[in-house]
Amino acid sequence: MSKSIRGISLVASCAAMIAMVWPSASPVAGDVIVSNLDRASFTLSVPMAAPQGLPFSPIRIENELDVDQTPRASEALVLQQAEPTLDLxxxxxxxxxxxxxxLDDDMRCLASAIYYEARGESLEGQLAVAQVILNRAxxxxxxxxxCGVVxxxxxxxxxxxxxxxIPAVKGPAWKRAEAIAIIAVGQGWQDVTDKATFFHATYVxxxxxxxxxxxxxxxxxVFYR
Structure with missing residues (x-):
C-alpha cells in the first residue's frame, strides 16, 4: 500500500473522533468521517481559516445600494460578526x-511517543512531536x-x-496524549513544526x-527539516 493511500485510510479512520462544539460559531469547513473503532460518525467542524487560534476576519454584511450607488442613511448600516477565537x-x-x-496500534504508538517524549511540554509542544512522527511516516x-517510525x-x-x-495508570496526561494523537492524525490543527522531521531537546x-x-x-x- 502506498504512503498516500495508507495516509488517507489512517486519517479517515482516526479523524472521526474529533468532535467540536464552538458556542455561537458558524462552521467554516466540515468533514464527516466514520471511525473504524466504534463505527460512530461525528462531524469535524474545524474553522480552517484560523488553525492556530487566531480570530477570523469579521464577516461584513451590507445592504444593497440604490441605483445611483449612493446609500441612504437607513441602508448604510454595516453589521460585523466577529467569530470566536479557536483554542487548542x-x-x-x-x-x-x-x-x-x-485506540488502534498506530494511534497507541503515537500517543506513547507524545506522552513519553513531551508530556511536560505545552499542548503545542506535544502536538509538534506528534506531527514530526506523522511527517516521517x-x-x-x-x-x-x-509504529514503524516510533x-x-x-x-x-x-x-x-x-x-x-504505556503507563500503568492512564491519568490526565495520557488522556491528553490520546487526544493530541487524534487531533494530529485527523489534521484538526495545522502543522506547527513547518514540516519538521527531526527534533531534539534544547539541552543537547x-x-x-x-x-x-x-x-x-x-x-x-528544537525542530528541523
Missing amino acids: AALVADVADMHRSE ENDRWPDDI YQSGQFSFTFDGKPD KPGWRRVKEETRRIGGH
Whole structure:
C-alpha cells in the first residue's frame, strides 16, 4: 500500500473522533468521517481559516445600494460578526472528553511517543512531536506506518529503556496524549513544526543539527527539516 493511500485510510479512520462544539460559531469547513473503532460518525467542524487560534476576519454584511450607488442613511448600516477565537486547549479537552474507544496500534504508538517524549511540554509542544512522527511516516526515508517510525531503532529512548511503553495508570496526561494523537492524525490543527522531521531537546546539541534547517523552537524542543 502506498504512503498516500495508507495516509488517507489512517486519517479517515482516526479523524472521526474529533468532535467540536464552538458556542455561537458558524462552521467554516466540515468533514464527516466514520471511525473504524466504534463505527460512530461525528462531524469535524474545524474553522480552517484560523488553525492556530487566531480570530477570523469579521464577516461584513451590507445592504444593497440604490441605483445611483449612493446609500441612504437607513441602508448604510454595516453589521460585523466577529467569530470566536479557536483554542487548542479547548479542542484537546473536547476530544479527550468525547473519546471513549480503545485506540488502534498506530494511534497507541503515537500517543506513547507524545506522552513519553513531551508530556511536560505545552499542548503545542506535544502536538509538534506528534506531527514530526506523522511527517516521517509520509516521507520515503522512514517507515510508512506510525509504529514503524516510533520503533525505528535508536530514535525514541522510551522504546528501548526496558520499561512499559504505556503507563500503568492512564491519568490526565495520557488522556491528553490520546487526544493530541487524534487531533494530529485527523489534521484538526495545522502543522506547527513547518514540516519538521527531526527534533531534539534544547539541552543537547546533536551533530546532525548543523546540516538541517531549523523550523521552530517550542518549549524545550528544537525542530528541523
